Amino acid sequence: MSRPERVPYEPDPERPPPGAVYLERTIPPAYRWARFDADELAERVPQASVALALASCAEPRVCLMGISRAGKTSLGVAMIRAWVARARRPAAFVHAYRLGTARIQHPAGHGEPEAVDVAMRMPLILLDDLGSERDHAFSAVPDVIFERDAQSLPTWVTTGLTREQLVKRYGLGVVARVFERAKVIHVGGRTQRL
Amino acid sequence: MRVRRVKPYVCVDCDYAEHFRFQDTKDVDAAAGTWLRCLTYSRAQEQDGLVKASWLQRTFATTYERVEDLVRVGLLRLREDGDYELHAYAPRNQTRAMLEEERGLARERMASARNAKTSTKRRRSPEQTPNKRRTSALVPTSTSSSIKHTSTSSSPCSSPSSGVSVVEDPEIQGRYGIHEGGPGGAGAAHPRTPLPASERGLSGSLWLQAFTDGVADHTRRPCTAGRVYVSTLERLVSHHAPQRDAPSACAWLREQARAFAVLWDGKHPAKGLTPDGLERWLNDGRQGPPEFGRPRIVQPTAEDWHEDDWSDLGAEVVR
Numbered sequence: 287m288s289r290p291e292r293v294p295y296e297p298d299p300e301r302p303p304p305g306a307v308y309l310e311r312t313i314p315p316a317y318r319w320a321r322f323d324a325d326e327l328a329e330r331v332p333q334a335s336v337a338l339a340l341a342s343c344a345e346p347r348v349c350l351m352g353i354s355r356a357g358k359t360s361l362g363v364a365m366i367r368a369w370v371a372r373a374r375r376p377a378a379f380v381h382a383y384r385l386g387t388a389r390i391q392h393p394a395g396h397g398e399p400e401a402v403d404v405a406m407r408m409p410l411i412l413l414d415d416l417g418s419e420r421d422h423a424f425s426a427v428p429d430v431i432f433e434r435d436a437q438s439l440p441t442w443v444t445t446g447l448t449r450e451q452l453v454k455r456y457g458l459g460v461v462a463r464v465f466e467r468a469k470v471i472h473v474g475g476r477t478q479r480l
Numbered sequence: 481m482r483v484r485r486v487k488p489y490v491c492v493d494c495d496y497a498e499h500f501r502f503q504d505t506k507d508v509d510a511a512a513g514t515w516l517r518c519l520t521y522s523r524a525q526e527q528d529g530l531v532k533a534s535w536l537q538r539t540f541a542t543t544y545e546r547v548e549d550l551v552r553v554g555l556l557r558l559r560e561d562g563d564y565e566l567h568a569y570a571p572r573n574q575t576r577a578m579l580e581e582e583r584g585l586a587r588e589r590m591a592s593a594r595n596a597k598t599s600t601k602r603r604r605s606p607e608q609t610p611n612k613r614r615t616s617a618l619v620p621t622s623t624s625s626s627i628k629h630t631s632t633s634s635s636p637c638s639s640p641s642s643g644v645s646v647v648e649d650p651e652i653q654g655r656y657g658i659h660e661g662g663p664g665g666a667g668a669a670h671p672r673t674p675l676p677a678s679e680r681g682l683s684g685s686l687w688l689q690a691f692t693d694g695v696a697d698h699t700r701r702p703c704t705a706g707r708v709y710v711s712t713l714e715r716l717v718s719h720h721a722p723q724r725d726a727p728s729a730c731a732w733l734r735e736q737a738r739a740f741a742v743l744w745d746g747k748h749p750a751k752g753l754t755p756d757g758l759e760r761w762l763n764d765g766r767q768g769p770p771e772f773g774r775p776r777i778v779q780p781t782a783e784d785w786h787e788d789d790w791s792d793l794g795a796e797v798v799r
Contacts, residue, residue: 338798421777467794472787
């Protein structure tokens with residue numbers, strides 16, 4: 287039998303890019319609307335912050351900082367969607383608090399929990415609300431940051447803590463691995479919900 | 481038997497010279513001084529407000545018009561026997577009868593204390609043993625008695641083998657700073673005497689004011705403390721204050737109350753931010769509130785939020 291002729295791959299513009307399906311599964315329903323072309327984003331986040339975020343989508347390390355309910359996560363979700371559409375690679379939205387409890391809820395002797403494993407190996411993750419997780423010895427957040435830094439994998443974070451609080455919480459080693467050569471975007475504006 | 485007499489004193493309002501009778505005199509300063517000398521003379525000689533005419537004539541031989549001025553405004557009253565009498569001497573200043581009554585009560589109090597000591601057979605020698613009730617660590621509180629008191633008769637704390645009470649145990653003495661001769665440390669050679677009975681009445685309100693000022697100074701909230709706490713503050717001043725005169729004691733109380741509030745405000749101290757709580761705090765060695773785990777780090781509010789400098793890590797703040 288003759289082998290079938292190979293057809294060159296042509297992306298279907300109607301189908302979502304590879305990796306986008308997995309990303310959409312990790313994004314919380316509350317942020318499904320968050321895209322750069324969504325009108326809600328313009329209402330929620332100042333235009334200056336949106337422009338800065340759009341220009342930083344190709345950066346390996348981005349830190350979105352600001353007060354609570356300022357729109358950090360909305361902007362991060364829009365950015366990671368844009369990154370996946372451009373790079374055509376998978377990415378994941380990771381809650382810091384889930385990394386904090388993942389190991390406790392996982393049976394011992396069965397390796398890392400899936401959430402931690404995904405956070406360590408995904409080409410790009412948006413680590414949301416760094417510092418909001420419970421402070422205990424089993425938290426996987428520092429390990430994920432160390433592992434991704436060792437593997438030179440890009441990591442974006444959003445956090446409402448200041449530098450002093452982050453250093454007090456994680457130590458300078460972890461903070462340096464997050465912020466070294468990173469683009470820091472201060473998401474300005476007060477939220478309308480408070 | 482040795483009779484210990486305290487130095488007599490008089491009680492005068494701080495603004496006594498502002499009284500309308502003094503204001504009616506020709507020379508207020510001279511009248512105030514003259515009247516005060518008459519008062520101290522009468523108290524020192526236990527004359528119950530009587531001022532002898534002979535003493536006045538000798539003392540104010542060249543300035544007798546001052547005495548006449550006091551008589552004119554009614555601060556001194558001429559008696560039928562020729563002597564003078566101070567206006568409203570008692571009960572603010574003690575009469576001879578009041579002094580006798582107080583001395584009698586003191587005698588009874590000491591006699592009962594000595595009888596109690598003899599009955600419990602705790603005197604090891606016929607000589608007077610030092611007063612071990614006054615210690616720096618085991619001061620009586622509003623809810624508890626001293627350890628020594630609990631180990632006297634029922635002896636749940638006594639050692640059955642040695643027959644030595646807890647207080648006489650050297651280990652316990654070392655732990656609580658109890659030494660032969662009174663308070664531990666520097667105060668061992670000079671046991672503190674109780675405050676005079678009049679001190680409570682005179683300085684009680686000032687102690688209360690000092691305490692509430694100290695607490696409110698930190699909390700920025702109104703603080704009140706009723707007269708029921710005067711006895712607690714009296715114990716505090718009696719046992720803890722380095723200087724027991726009213727100004728020093730008030731300054732010390734204000735400082736201690738503020739330090740207590742700084743440590744315990746909002747941390748639910750035993751007995752609250754009250755003089756009783758302060759007393760317990762002092763007796764326990766100024767302990768702070770317990771801390772369970774590390775303090776939780778929370779996101780700052782919009783007012784506390786500030787941008788940080790990340791340049792040392794090579795990060796770029798994009799604007």
